[in-house]
Amino acid sequence: MSFLTLDHVSHHYFSKDGYTKALHDISFSLKEGEFVSLLGPSGCGKSTILSIIAGIMKQTQGKVLLENKDIQESALAIGYMLQQDYLFPWKNIIDNVLLGPKIHNKPTVELKETAIQLLQEVGLKGVQDQYPTSLSGGMRQRVALVRTLIYDPKILLLDEPFSALDYQTKLKLEDLVGKLLKNYHKTAILVTHDIGEAIAMSDRILVMNANPGSIAKVFEVPIEIRQNPPLDARKHPKYQPLFDKIWEELDSREGDKK
Amino acid sequence: MKSDQQLFDSYLKERKKEKKIVLIWQFFILIMFFALWEIASRLYWIDPLLFSSPSRIFTSLIGRFANGSMFSHLSVTLFETILGFIIGTLGGILLATLLWSFTRFSKIMDPYIVVLNAMPKVALGPIIIVALGPGYLSIIAMGFLVSVIITTINIFSAYNEVDPNYSKVLKSFGATRWQCFKEAVFPATMPTMISTLKVNVGLSWVGVIVGEYLVSKQGLGYLIIYGFQVFDFTLVMSSLVLIAILAAIMYKVVEGIERWLIKHAH
Ligand SMILES: Nc1ncnc2c1ncn2[C@@H]1O[C@H](COP(=O)(O)OP(=O)(O)OP(=O)(O)O)[C@@H](O)[C@H]1O
Ligand SMILES: [Mg+2]
Numbered sequence: 001m002s003f004l005t006l007d008h009v010s011h012h013y014f015s016k017d018g019y020t021k022a023l024h025d026i027s028f029s030l031k032e033g034e035f036v037s038l039l040g041p042s043g044c045g046k047s048t049i050l051s052i053i054a055g056i057m058k059q060t061q062g063k064v065l066l067e068n069k070d071i072q073e074s075a076l077a078i079g080y081m082l083q084q085d086y087l088f089p090w091k092n093i094i095d096n097v098l099l100g101p102k103i104h105n106k107p108t109v110e111l112k113e114t115a116i117q118l119l120q121e122v123g124l125k126g127v128q129d130q131y132p133t134s135l136s137g138g139m140r141q142r143v144a145l146v147r148t149l150i151y152d153p154k155i156l157l158l159d160e161p162f163s164a165l166d167y168q169t170k171l172k173l174e175d176l177v178g179k180l181l182k183n184y185h186k187t188a189i190l191v192t193h194d195i196g197e198a199i200a201m202s203d204r205i206l207v208m209n210a211n212p213g214s215i216a217k218v219f220e221v222p223i224e225i226r227q228n229p230p231l232d233a234r235k236h237p238k239y240q241p242l243f244d245k246i247w248e249e250l251d252s253r254e255g256d257k258k
Numbered sequence: 259m260k261s262d263q264q265l266f267d268s269y270l271k272e273r274k275k276e277k278k279i280v281l282i283w284q285f286f287i288l289i290m291f292f293a294l295w296e297i298a299s300r301l302y303w304i305d306p307l308l309f310s311s312p313s314r315i316f317t318s319l320i321g322r323f324a325n326g327s328m329f330s331h332l333s334v335t336l337f338e339t340i341l342g343f344i345i346g347t348l349g350g351i352l353l354a355t356l357l358w359s360f361t362r363f364s365k366i367m368d369p370y371i372v373v374l375n376a377m378p379k380v381a382l383g384p385i386i387i388v389a390l391g392p393g394y395l396s397i398i399a400m401g402f403l404v405s406v407i408i409t410t411i412n413i414f415s416a417y418n419e420v421d422p423n424y425s426k427v428l429k430s431f432g433a434t435r436w437q438c439f440k441e442a443v444f445p446a447t448m449p450t451m452i453s454t455l456k457v458n459v460g461l462s463w464v465g466v467i468v469g470e471y472l473v474s475k476q477g478l479g480y481l482i483i484y485g486f487q488v489f490d491f492t493l494v495m496s497s498l499v500l501i502a503i504l505a506a507i508m509y510k511v512v513e514g515i516e517r518w519l520i521k522h523a524h
C-alpha cells in the first residue's frame with residue numbers, strides 16, 4: 001500500500017501580473033520506509049513539491065494523499081527541512097532545536113538530553129546555549145537538520161540538507177541520516193543537486209524537467225547499492241554506471257534548453 | 259609579536275578611550291551652551307527679558323521647588339505623559355495585532371488608518387476637551403492619540419515584513435496562526451517595538467504639553483502658557499528646561515527597558 005501519493009498534481013504561483021506554472025501533472029507514490037530523491041535543474045519546482053507535501057501550500061490541481069487522507073487533513077507528523085536553515089535568531093540553539101515539540105506542547109525537558117546528544121552526533125558539541133548568528137552556515141544547517149529529526153516525524157522532507165557542508169562532514173552526515181532513517185523505518189524525500197548523494201542515499205531517483213516542472217525519468221537504485229551505507233555505496237561497482245546514466249539524462253535536458 | 263590577550267586588551271583600551279572622548283565632547287557642548295547663554299544675556303546680546311538666562315532660571319527653579327508649587331505641576335505632567343505613553347504604545351500594539359489577525363479587516367481599514375494618521379491629532383484637542391472634560395483625562399487622551407495611530411501603522415507593517423519562512427518552519431510543525439504569531443511574528447518585530455517606544459516618548463510629550471496649553475489648569479504646559487501671558491519668560495524657560503530633563507530621563511529609562519528586553523526576550 002502506498003504511504004504518500006501525489007496524483008496529477010500541478011501548481012501555479014499567482015500574482016497580479018500573471019502566473020508561473022511551477023509544477024505540471026506530477027504523479028508518484030512512496031511506500032512506507034522508502035527513500036526518494038529529487039534531482040533537477042534549478043527552478044524546476046523541487047522546493048515547491050516539498051512545500052506542498054508539508055502542507056504549507058495547497059496545490060492548485062490534483063491530490064496529495066498521506067495514508068489515503070488528504071494531506072491538509074492528515075495529523076501525521078511531517079518533518080520539513082527548508083532550503084535555508086531559518087533558525088530563529090532570537091532563540092538559542094537548544095530552543096531552536098526543540099521548536100517542534102514546543103509547538104505540540106510536548107514536554108521539552110526530557111527531550112533536551114536527546115537533543116544535546118543528537119547535536120553532538122552531527123559534530124556540534126557545546127553549542128546549545130549559543131545563538132544562531134554565532135554559527136557558520138554549515139553549522140546552522142546541521143542545527144536545522146537536528147531540529148527536523150528531533151521532532152520524530154513519520155516522513156522527512158529534506159531540501160538540500162547538506163549543501164553548505166564540506167565534503168567530509170557531508171559524507172558523515174549522509175551516513176548518520178541514512179542510518180537513522182533505516183533504523184526507524186522512516187519515509188523520506190531528499191532534494192539535492194548532487195547525483196552521488198542521490199544514488200548513495202535513495203531507493204529511487206526522480207529526475208525532473210523544468211518549465212513547468214514535471215518528472216522526466218525515474219531511476220531505480222540497484223538493491224546492492226542500497227544495502228550499503230552512503231559512503232560505501234559510492235565505491236560499489238554498480239555506482240558509476242548509474243551515475244553516468246543520470247548525468248547523461250540531466251545533461252541532455254540542459255542541452256534542450258539551448 | 260603581541261599575544262592574543264594583549265591584542266584584546268588594546269582593543270578594549272581603544273574602545274574606552276573613544277567612549278571617553280565622546281563623553282568629554284558631550285559635556286563640553288552642554289557647558290558651552292549654558293555659558294554662552296549666560297554671557298549673551300548678561301552682555302545684552304540677547305534680550306534677557308525674553309530669553310532669560312541660566313542663572314535666573316536656576317534661582318527661579320530653586321524658589322518654586324522650595325515652595326512646592328513646581329513639584330505639583332511637574333508630577334501632574336509626568337503622570338499624564340507616562341500614562342499617555344503607555345496607553346498609546348500598548349494600544350498601538352494591540353490594534354496592530356488585531357489588524358494582523360484579521361487580514362480582510364486590515365484591508366478594509368487601510369484608507370481610514372491612512373486618513374487618521376495624516377490628520378494632525380492635536381487639532382482634535384477642543385473636541386476631546388468637550389467630550390472628556392477639561393481635566394487630566396483629556397490631556398492623557400491627547401498623549402495617547404498622538405502616538406497610537408503611528409504605532410499601529412509601524413508595528414502592523416513590521417508584522418507583515420517578518421520573513422514568512424519563519425512561519426513556514428512553524429507551520430511544517432503544524433503550528434496554528436496564533437502559535438506562528440507568538441513564536442515568530444511577535445519576537446521578530448521586537449526591534450521595531452523598541453524603536454517605537456523611543457519615538458513615542460517624544461510624541462506623548464507633544465500631546466500632553468499641547469493638551470495642557472488647551473486645558474490650562476496645571477502642569478508644565480500650563481506654566482509655559484501662563485508665563486507667556488504674564489510676560490515671565492524665566493518661568494517659560496524653566497519649564498522648558500524641566501521638560502527637556504524629564505524627557506531625557508524618560509528616554510534613558512526606555513533605553514534601560516530596551517536593554518532588559520533584549521536580554522530577557524529570548
Ligand atoms: N513564492 C513564489 N512566487 C512566485 N513564483 C515562485 C515562488 N516560489 C517559486 N516560484 C517559481 O516556481 C518555480 C519553482 O521554484 P522552486 O523553488 O520550487 O524551484 P527549485 O527546484 O526548488 O529550485 P532550486 O534548485 O534553485 O532550489 C520557479 O520558476 C520559481 O521562480
Ligand atoms: Mg529549491
